Amino acid sequence: AQSVTQLGSHVSVSEGALVLLRCNYSSSVPPYLFWYVQYPNQGLQLLLKYTTGATLVKGINGFEAEFKKSETSFHLTKPSAHMSDAAEYFCAVSGGNNRLAFGKGNQVVVIP
């Protein structure tokens, strides 16, 4: 079975500062890892995903994440926060059956 831990439900960041959202996973098989973003009253949009190969993954809107097997982590970063980054962010993991297990999410607030 797979699971994800996201700590800190609310994350506040100043506009222009680094965005860092932490994700740790547990998986009995080689994991596939995803980050999704959700704006109010909307569905989830894929930011990026890791399958195999390069451990540093670049996504949309300037986000990237690094897969670290030794730390069972897949943290999401963006060098400079923008007001439009205010949203909820979910980390998810799947095994070979494409069943996604989501974390509880991080609500990001961007302070002008």
Added chain:
Amino acid sequence: EAEVAQSPRYKITEKSQAVAFWCDPISGHATLYWYRQILGQGPELLVQFQDESVVDDSQLPKDRFSAERLKGVDSTLKIQPAELGDSAMYLCASSLVGLVGTDTQYFGPGTRLTVL
């Protein structure tokens, strides 16, 4: 760009009533998923279809929830009778193949259900 369509977007009902949600996946996507997202939590899978067949409904409360995808295209999720604890966002997603862990799931806008 093709999108997953869901209706209605919002639904208010009284407990013990029946409700139904509809989902139309991206054309050509074989796999369809229904998720429930309680406020402040991540989505939880309720049921997964591969074409018209259910491949995973282990988390679906079968005493009151049912789901069908008769022709392997659009799908309906029903709750009868609705309970207060069913208030949540119901999300539909689809993916091209679905049997491979790397397949991207594309989400619809969701139906927000409020049970009074």
